[in-house]
Amino acid sequence: DDGKWWMHYGSFFGGLYCVELNPATGLPVNAGDQGHLVARRADYSVHNLEAPEIIYHEPSRQYFLFGSYDPLMTTYNVRVGRSDKPEGPFIDFFGKEMSDTTNNFPILTAPYRFDSHDGWVGTAHCGVFTDGEGNYFMAHQGRLASESALMDLHVRRILFTPDGWPVVSPQRYAGVPQRSFSAADLEGEWEIVRIVEPRAERRLEAGQILWGEGALLDGEWNIAEPYTLANAGVIAENKGSWQFDEKNQLLSMTLNGEKINNLIIFAGHDWERRLDTVLFTGLDDQGRSVWGKRTK
Incomplete structure (x- = not known):
């Protein structure tokens, strides 16, 4: 709104920075200015951060800063x-800068x-980006766990929770038409994945795992578990x-025993089973x- 230009940049070892640019030249407004710190981690020998991406979300009038943690061929996440200003400060889920x-x-x-x-892995x-019609998407790398040198492009829908946080689809985008669902549509067998941070400590060299340690360790996988949403609001086998x-x-x-609220229901494609x-x-x-995802 004020005509200012900002660039977010950074790497594994120095944190993420934001610097004001001159719109006429594309260079920093103040020569040699490296900007100000917007994101960092505690120990860059084992905890890495890179790849800033920033978008403006018109409905919430918020700027969202995305960053990537950890080694790119394994536990990358x-x-x-978010912030109400493009230069930050950016606040996380718990109100921490x-x-x-x-x-x-x-x-x-x-x-x-x-x-x-x-x-x-490596997701x-x-x-x-947005399609200009109010739909937001995330594109990122994905590596086959069985051959992590093979990198694919994943594109996922981004949706926003009632309290304004972006979340992404569990499945890649496939252009499936959207519709409204009833409670009866949800009854059946599901696979549920809890996405958590890596729990294993890694030895790193130059910000990456050591050669020959490309497989995930215990505590690094997020594996789907089966659940059945039965009628009358019951999850079978006394699971909830x-x-x-x-x-x-x-x-x-x-x-x-854990309450999880406001999960967004939508239509998508099951790539593992090859059906909508x-x-x-x-x-x-x-x-x-x-x-x-509902499987049956």
Whole structure:
């Protein structure tokens, strides 16, 4: 609105910075200015951060700064913060500034595996864009877990939770037409993935895992688990309960004693089973993504 230009940049080792640019030259307004710190982590020998991507979300009038954590061929994952100014400061899910040394949340993507597939690792370094019609998308790398040198392009829908945080689809975009669902549409068998931060400590060299350590370790996978949403709001085998807000297309669950609210229901494509289905995405109370797809 004020005509100022800003560039966000940074790498694994120095954190992420923002500098004001001269619109006429594309150079810093003040020669030699490296800008100000907007995001960092505590220990860059083991905890890395790179790949800033920033978008303006018109409905919320917020700027969202996306960054990528950890080694790019294994536990690479996307985090995000928001601000009402393009230069920050950017605030995370818990109200922490991304420029402090806290590991920030929400976490949007991380290595995951649904049934009938080897799974994907390295799911970060994102570009974020809109189609001009109010739909937002994230593009990022994805590497086959069985052959992590093979890198594919993943494109996912971005949706926004009722409290304004971006979340991404558990499945890649396939142009499936959207429609409204009823509670009866949700009854059936599901696979649910909890997207959490890596729990294993890695030895790193130049910000990457050591040669020959390309496979994920215990505590680094986010693996789908089966659940059955039965009628009368019951999750089978005494695993919990569920409620559906049909007007707002939001699912809430009590899952193994944990309450998870406002999961966004939408139509998508099941790439593992090669058919269209019902999906959900959202966040738990810890700012960790929760993904689901109906399988039967």
